[in-house]
Amino acid sequence: MATKQNTVTVDRISAESTFGIDWAEEVRELAHQRNAVILAHNYQLxxxxxxxxHVGDSLGLSRIAAATDADEVIFCGVHFMAETAKILSPDKRVFIPDANAGCSLADTINADQLREWKAEHPGAIVVSYVNTTAEVKALTDVCCTSSxxxxxxxxxxxxxxxxxxxDQFLGAHVRRVTGRDNIHVWLGECHVHADISPRDLVDTVRANEGAELFVHPECGCTTTALWMAESGEIPGxxxxxxxxxxxxxxxxxxxxERVLVATEIGMLHxxxxxNPATEFMPVNPQAACPYMQMITPEKLLDCLRYGRDEVFVDEEIAAVARSAVERMIPIGNPGGGE
Structure with a gap:
């Protein structure tokens, strides 16, 4: 069973595993035996x-995990997502098929750095994107999603x-749409979204006149997209x-007929x-997250067979982090996730 990533599509795995049985059928049967629910982020293979x-964004999937009567949660995503599921489902066993599947955005700030930043701005309210570790959430007043x-x-x-x-790009977007000038933004970024550059956007948009444009606010091209829309170069x-x-x-x-999409290319699936009637094209066909792609069919199967890579969060940290997550749920529409 091997997957091969190219710039736009992902080849299908063989219908037969090395064990001579259908891979998907074995995965579902093992999940049934374990009373496990399998969750997959939109950026997965x-x-x-x-x-x-269930497939979706990390917060939406974590809320599904909390509501399900499954005993186990198999979270196919990156590590902070599985942590969030554990925070919201403390009585369930949560697994990730590869514990090394990290996140370049979450890694841009740790708990010690946040403590120092808070000390520099006493009395400030900390708003953390859900794309953060449990320890950072525990030092947060209220979490948020991009929605x-x-x-x-x-x-x-x-x-x-x-x-x-x-995330500096999401922070800049929030500062722009709220008009607030007392927001200090951490200079972090998702390296995949940051590499969807203004040049990528301009070239792709000009080559596809009349196409719609979907842009994730983590992208490095967000400001350019808004400028092109405001200037009339593309329809607002x-x-x-x-x-x-x-x-x-x-x-x-x-x-x-065609929509240009600026985000990680797993979303195209x-x-x-x-909507099979519309052609969805990536603004940057190379925008594939290597951490998301660490969750392979083989690793998912092994996780279900052997219960590998269980996720644990300290109970005290989880309790405080849970409060920060729960505070955001009544506000706006957090269900659209990251």
Whole structure:
């Protein structure tokens, strides 16, 4: 069973595993035996997405995990996502098929760095994107997703300073749409989204006149997209800054022949399934997250067979982090996730 990633598509795995039985059938049977629910992030390999019980953004999947009556959660994503599932499902066993699947964005700030930043701005409110570790969430006043980040900021006393972390592009977007100038933004980034550059956007948009444009606010090209829309170079009504969940909802509704998508290319699989009549094209075909691709069909099978890579979060840290996550849920629309 081998997967081969190219710039746009992912080849299908062989229908037969080395054990002579259908891989997907074995995965589902093992999950049934363990009373496990398989969750897959939108950026996972198509094979993983197709075998999962639920596909979505990390917060949405974590909330599904908390609501399910499964004993175990198999989280196919990156490590902070499995941590969030454990935080919201403390009584369930949570596994990730490869514990080394990290996140370049979450790694841009740790608990010690946040403590130092808070000490520099006493009294400031800490707003953390859910793409952070449990330890960072535990030092946070309220979490946010890309869908409700602006609403979370608007809910805070306008006279209070805000420390927004860790993504500088999402932070800049929130500062822009809220008009607040007392937001300090941590200079972190997802290296995959940051590499979807203004040049990528300009070249792709100009080569596909009339196409709609979906841009994730973590992308390095977000400001350029808004500038092109405001200047009239591309129609403002067909340019949208969206979370992954927002992209999926917009994909279901669009009647356009072609939509350009600025985010990690694993998202294209769900968009194409949601609307086969529309062509979804990546702004940067190379935007594949190596950490997401660490979760392979072989590792998922091994995780189910042997219970490998269980995720643990210190109970005291989890309790405080849970409060920060729960505070954001009534605000705006956090369900659209990251």
């Amino acid at each position: 198509p094979e993983i997405q197709d075998v999962a019980h 409700n980040a602006a609403d979370v900021v608007r809910s805070i006393d306008p006279n209070r300073e805000i420390l927004f972390l860790p 009504e067909t340019t949208q800054i969206l979370s992954t969940g927002g992209m999926l909802e917009a994909a279901k509704k669009t009647t356009s 769900q968009l194409r399934k949601a």
